[in-house]
Amino acid sequence: MLTLEEIIELILKHTKYERKDVLELIDAKREELGRDIVNDDSAAMIVAREHGIDLHQLKPKARTRIEDITESTRSVVLTAKVVGVDRVRTFTRPDGSEGRVASMTVGDETGRIRIALWDEMAKAIEEEEVKVGSIVQISGAYVKKGLRDTLELNLGRMGRIRTVEDDEIDFDIEVPAAASTKLGELKENLFDISVTFVVRRTFPVSTFTRSTDGSEGKVMSVIGADETGTARVIFWDSLAEQMADVEEGEVVRLNAARTKRGRTGEIEVHSGRTSAVDRRLKVKMQAVDIAKGTQPASPSGKASIDTLTADMRDVDIEGRVVTVDELRTFEKGEKKGRRQSIIVGDDTGSVRVTFWNEDVEKLVKVKVGDAVRIRHLYAREGLTGGVELHVGQRAEIEVNPKGLKLDHIDLSDFQSVPTAKPVQKSISEITEEMVNKSVEITGVIMAFGETEPTYLSCSNPECKKKVTEEDDHYVCEIHGVIKNPVPRYLFKMT
Numbered sequence: 001m002l003t004l005e006e007i008i009e010l011i012l013k014h015t016k017y018e019r020k021d022v023l024e025l026i027d028a029k030r031e032e033l034g035r036d037i038v039n040d041d042s043a044a045m046i047v048a049r050e051h052g053i054d055l056h057q058l059k060p061k062a063r064t065r066i067e068d069i070t071e072s073t074r075s076v077v078l079t080a081k082v083v084g085v086d087r088v089r090t091f092t093r094p095d096g097s098e099g100r101v102a103s104m105t106v107g108d109e110t111g112r113i114r115i116a117l118w119d120e121m122a123k124a125i126e127e128e129e130v131k132v133g134s135i136v137q138i139s140g141a142y143v144k145k146g147l148r149d150t151l152e153l154n155l156g157r158m159g160r161i162r163t164v165e166d167d168e169i170d171f172d173i174e175v176p177a178a179a180s181t182k183l184g185e186l187k188e189n190l191f192d193i194s195v196t197f198v199v200r201r202t203f204p205v206s207t208f209t210r211s212t213d214g215s216e217g218k219v220m221s222v223i224g225a226d227e228t229g230t231a232r233v234i235f236w237d238s239l240a241e242q243m244a245d246v247e248e249g250e251v252v253r254l255n256a257a258r259t260k261r262g263r264t265g266e267i268e269v270h271s272g273r274t275s276a277v278d279r280r281l282k283v284k285m286q287a288v289d290i291a292k293g294t295q296p297a298s299p300s301g302k303a304s305i306d307t308l309t310a311d312m313r314d315v316d317i318e319g320r321v322v323t324v325d326e327l328r329t330f331e332k333g334e335k336k337g338r339r340q341s342i343i344v345g346d347d348t349g350s351v352r353v354t355f356w357n358e359d360v361e362k363l364v365k366v367k368v369g370d371a372v373r374i375r376h377l378y379a380r381e382g383l384t385g386g387v388e389l390h391v392g393q394r395a396e397i398e399v400n401p402k403g404l405k406l407d408h409i410d411l412s413d414f415q416s417v418p419t420a421k422p423v424q425k426s427i428s429e430i431t432e433e434m435v436n437k438s439v440e441i442t443g444v445i446m447a448f449g450e451t452e453p454t455y456l457s458c459s460n461p462e463c464k465k466k467v468t469e470e471d472d473h474y475v476c477e478i479h480g481v482i483k484n485p486v487p488r489y490l491f492k493m494t
Contacts, residue, residue: 320372353389
């Protein structure tokens with residue numbers, strides 16, 4: 001048990017009081033509770049607890065352990081070691097006010113748990129009062145179910161957090177290493193996981209400019225494999241540099257990682273601020289080959305428009321702007337968004353490129369005829385088939401960059417709709433969901449239909465429906481009177 005003097009020293013260390021102030025607080029507490037009932041030691045412990053210093057938690061046998069926390073636990077007091085820290089994020093509440101939240105993962109000898117720090121509590125991470133390796137004491141935390149129904153602690157305005165100094169405790173908190181998660185068992189929104197894998201494929205480091213503060217970032221990725229499957233593993237900033245010379249066949253462990261769903265739908269593993277990499281591990285792994293596992297889409301680099309397919313990612317294109325669509329707004333749940341598209345043409349065809357939310361600002365000065373170079377796009381199947389390109393977080397656009405000569409591209413050769421080729425499908429893959437979508441199939445012609453192969457169609461390039469002749473004009477069931485219907489060929493083949 002701590003002595004009176006030790007308790008006073010702890011109060012002095014964690015408050016702005018002077019010694020005489022602490023002695024007055026102790027004396028006032030004895031007066032309040034009764035001098036015959038409470039002595040100086042007990043009064044000092046109460047004063048310490050009222051200032052967020054839980055002396056009970058500093059004793060190894062008495063403190064709460066992570067395994068003791070249940071959904072019904074109230075006003076949690078916990079002393080544990082920080083093993084992971086995430087950045088502070090801002091969000092907008094339903095009433096329009098701005099909120100802030102940060103998170104950290106703490107552990108003890110019985111397990112790990114995530115703690116969300118809300119608003120003022122987030123300062124502990126923002127001002128780096130709390131770091132990986134710190135021992136912290138929290139009080140007034142409440143329990144909620146978080147991602148994937150795991151228990152999390154939340155620290156709000158009624159909570160407290162402080163860093164515990166080495167001389168305050170007479171025991172060590174040893175946090176067992178996180179068990180390695182198998183790549184074939186990855187799920188979305190896992191955090192603080194460890195993955196060990198054989199590098200099957202590597203991709204070079206690339207740089208990008210962050211839209212939030214204009215700073216430069218770096219990113220590189222590998223395809224990793226273990227005995228259960230494959231996954232893309234993405235390294236950011238300093239870890240991207242550390243992995244720049246990685247070789248295929250090398251065994252790597254990434255600690256304190258998280259998972260998220262990639263743009264093409266697969267689960268990816270990402271490094272974070274507190275992640276660490278162990279390289280050239282001398283272990284034998286029975287890892288699957290990429291051909292046998294799930295192979296994520298590869299970065300594609302510079303591509304001509306006629307070679308685009310819906311599974312491509314990290315695509316670079318160059319061309320001239322054919323059209324600039326109007327800025328559109330939309331609502332998704334309670335959030336509002338913005339979307340604007342351009343059609344870009346090169347020597348081989350044209351494609352729609354869509355910009356989202358704050359990225360639409362990149363189109364403010366873009367006009368028809370401009371030469372553009374756009375990097376780090378990803379491809380998707382469009383609503384009516386074909387391929388569209390989309391601008392993501394890392395995308396960059398250069399307008400009329402020096403040295404890019406595209407004057408030979410004649411804009412009159414392009415329609416107001418993109419010509420990127422439709423998505424290839426096998427006949428067995430064609431379903432009702434594909435009605436009104438353009439697809440491309442390859443097969444053997446078995447027979448021709450007997451109907452007339454030509455017909456007049458709507459001149460709207462996004463319609464193409466057959467028109468009917470009424471009196472002295474043609475009518476489309478969707479767009480009404482059509483002055484100049486377009487003749488088309490239709491062959492029915494089996």
